[in-house]
Amino acid sequence: MKNNKLINFYNLTESFVLKRLLCLSAAACLTMLSSSSISSAADIIESSPVGHTGTQAGGSASKTITTRISAGLYHSLFIKSDGTLWTVGYNNDGQLGIGTNNTLSIQSKVAAGVTQAAAGSVHSLFVKTDGTMWGMGWNRDGQLGIGTSANSNTPVQIADNVAQAAAGVFHSLFVKKDGTLWAMGANNDGQLGDGTTISRNSPVQIATDVMQVATGSAHSLFIKTDGTLWAMGYNRDCQLGDGTIISRNSPVQIATDVIQVAAGGSYSLFVKTDGTLWAMGYNNYGQLGDGTADTRNKPVQVAAGVVKIAAGCDHSLFIKTDGTLWAMGANYISQLGDGTTDLHNTPVQIAAGVAQIAAGGSHSLFMKTDGTLWAMGSNYLGQLGDGTVNNRTTPGQVTIGAAQTTTASHH
16 A cells, blocks of 8 residues: 655655665555554553553662663664663654754763653654653654644653653654643544544643553554543554454544553554453564464454563564563564564564563664663664664663673573
């Protein structure tokens, strides 16, 4: 299917390297693309102030290097235990927030007092301890929510009293501390859920009693405090899981007893209160992990004993109660980290002792219970943050704010 939004984005891109990468990713994701771009940049939230996203899979306060991680299309965000935000990777639109448009392979410190961050395709959001939300990067569709369409390569304040933010490809959502859900940015497929297809450059309120939100390529999902899961936006690839291929510009209820959700490029994952993992949507690369390549228009159960999930462009990660990390889906740049470039339509174990995960366009990040940060997959633009532009077929350790030492992971 054609993706005019992606084509326009490609034409506006000034970097030859990024154009080449967009071609590579588009070739891999061609039939899964909806009407935006190729990465969900789904952010795993460790502990949302308005709810919970599953049982913690271990932790180590004394050794923590990173406490939150987020993977975008070709950039990554890290929050250290001291609350400082560090960014790395592609930066042609200022998504790193460093005051320039220089791409980095070694992280740069951007802000302090940060509790949560979300990396979109070419924009980023973060929330500070005082509840203010800030954004930087691409803003042509109003995804920064500042009332204009001007890009910003330094953080700009967007809202206050914010509990959680989620950055999609060309749209953004956030939940305030009072449980209200707000949205801004591209809305051509109803992904903002405001009952229209009108893009917004300032936040509009969508729902109440919300405890978690996730943004995909051109669809969005959220969980209410009663455990119900709701979805809106593009649905030609069945990513809403409502049994149809009808796109929705207002939220529709999908499931009950849900505690965590993640939105991929054109698919979705969620975890129920009993720890079961469910998936729906596009599945050509096995990203649903159900052993097939069949698109699913209703949720199918994939695994049990799951406490954390992350959805990338077309690959998925999850952590089980025993701290083991599992992966499935596309693996053309070794984003699964299993030492191969073979796709997997059933989950494969990658590592043990894992506490947190993030899945980007074609790279993956995870934090172990000892606080160490690890990365694998595409690194053409330095998004792994290891000081190189070398792809990694297996996880390598990354040090934040210091000279890089890259070591192999023992699975």
